[in-house]
Amino acid sequence: MEGGTDVVRLKDIALACGVSASTVSRALNGLTGPDKKNSAMIRQKAKEMGYFPNAAARTLKTSRSHNIGILYEDRMDHEYFSLLLNELRFDAEDQGYDLTFIRRSTHTNEEGTYYDRAMRRSLDGVIVVQADFNAADVMRLVAGSIPTVVIDHAYEGCDCVMSDNRTGMEALVRAAWNLGHRRIAYIRGEDSIVTRERLAGFYKQCAELGARVPGEYVAESHFHDPAACGEAINQLMDLAEPPTCVLCPDDFSCLGALAALEKRGLRAPRDVNLAGYDGIRMGQMMHPRLATVRQDAAGVAQNAIELLLDAIENPETHRPRQITVQAAMLEGETLGPAKQS
């Protein structure tokens, strides 16, 4: 019943076809083609016998693994990243590459840096999805000889793909303003390029519209930390002149803000208006529906893979690029017209 458990090697086909292993190799790889009909015969035979080239041997010889490394340090408990990873995987697989996680650092750094680990596995390229961008380990990787694309961070002279955080944020501010809000606050995530871009967009749009932004209206918090966001919004609401609209670091945190408000008897959008960021599905299903900016995970992933494959396959002509992917604002019930005050 079992279809022969032993693996078929190149030389098995060679034997079966009465030619040498090199001929089989050439026929299969179709470079300097052996004679058409012979080549077809060999291919046919290989298929029949269920031959698949041994990846390790091929990698050893060619130093190409058709394997892309993913650097992702944290646990991935976040819908945006989860989507991103999916898209990366599907896109990479469509192009004939597999995805392997780069083992994260351990206390005893016996295994060397990320770069060492990537080299050891002969990874053709690496996508840095989430990491401590200032760590020496990560910078070594980016500086190394393996093609690398970084997502949502910008290194000088390195391929990067970012979601357009600046204009996303501007859209939120504009939407709030158009709904009559004049006291708009922003709870920012921890420092990062993403946060800075959003902050820049926030200030810029406020300035253009002439919205006054007291220092206390920009609060510090963390990404994906509902409790912290809840605290932050509490402080905002305790101000002498509390904001009428609060922009949260992300959708998930925004739920923490909602919960905190509820605890003090406040509701959105009745008492205060809210917006998140990311566009997670849950936010669009709840009531009130979350106003937010949907990040285009598929677009980011697609660009990242495109860049990386170009860097891998055309190392001569490839020039590092920094690509920005548009995000779209989603209106929602949490952000409604400002009440007259």
Next chain:
Amino acid sequence: MEGGTDVVRLKDIALACGVSASTVSRALNGLTGPDKKNSAMIRQKAKEMGYFPNAAARTLKTSRSHNIGILYEDRMDHEYFSLLLNELRFDAEDQGYDLTFIRRSTHTNEEGTYYDRAMRRSLDGVIVVQADFNAADVMRLVAGSIPTVVIDHAYEGCDCVMSDNRTGMEALVRAAWNLGHRRIAYIRGEDSIVTRERLAGFYKQCAELGARVPGEYVAESHFHDPAACGEAINQLMDLAEPPTCVLCPDDFSCLGALAALEKRGLRAPRDVNLAGYDGIRMGQMMHPRLATVRQDAAGVAQNAIELLLDAIENPETHRPRQITVQAAMLEGETLGPAKQS
């Protein structure tokens, strides 16, 4: 500045130490030890020179890759699976294994079956996280010579880890009953072992408690499909004797049910009571808080990795096992006391 971009090979160390490559190999792998101080010297030198063994060469020779394959056919847009993957990854990495996704099937099946792909990459083992368990491709993989652990499905004679869906479901039914509910309905997901287990738990517990279950009280829907779940609950509520408590396929779907109810002016738990399944964080943050069963993703992952590693490292003594991991019911506001009717 760059620390020498060329890779260090075994023979470079051999050269630097004035010994042969085989001696270096033995010193580093520490099997049949070369003389202590020599060995220490070699190790020291290897570290200095930044040596890391080439995975492809080692794999080719030993046919061990220290790489575990993940079979995951769908997009992973579901918190439970996302958690599971995280945990699998961390556990595997802690044991010195990397995780690689097995490329999914394409229309043109040029690349052979999953089994072929796993063989080609010399994967040491495979974890089937999510797949069409009845597909020939998957069954071939499980039947093949690569150690395999399947999650949330049971194959005869294969290592499996399942969340305890039966008792989880029983707990929900019991909770509802204890709150006074007598008309309990269940919206089931598509057919699978998971669904069957839950269904069995549902019927069993209802029977034990003496709750009557009209045929229409078990509705069909799909996992993670809020719209479908919304439709299903609409039909339930249209019954002459609508249920007072509805158990949904999962938390995410349950939100669809909530939305559908809202559309007809009904609220939980005021008008009808609801419970989900999974224990996603979002469900615990919303209002009303979701009653549900939290699946122990970490526990499932840990058991899966343990089983797999045993199968890999002790192929002689390993015997396939089927492990069930307990799940814990979480009370929530969507499931409250039954009103007098």
Next chain:
DNA sequence: GCAATTCCTGCAATCGTTTGCATTTTTATT
């Protein structure tokens, strides 16, 4: 101090491919 034993080490083959070079076969040219 010599033989027997143990321990260390190096040689060389091997894993399954790819690929430069040399050789043979085929095709084209006159």
Next chain:
DNA sequence: AATAAAAATGCAAACGATTGCAGGAATTGC
């Protein structure tokens, strides 16, 4: 039909590790 050119093939050497086997050094026992 003889020769030149082109095409197809095979040989053998890599790629970078591991490992059986055998020779050499060190250790032990008497």
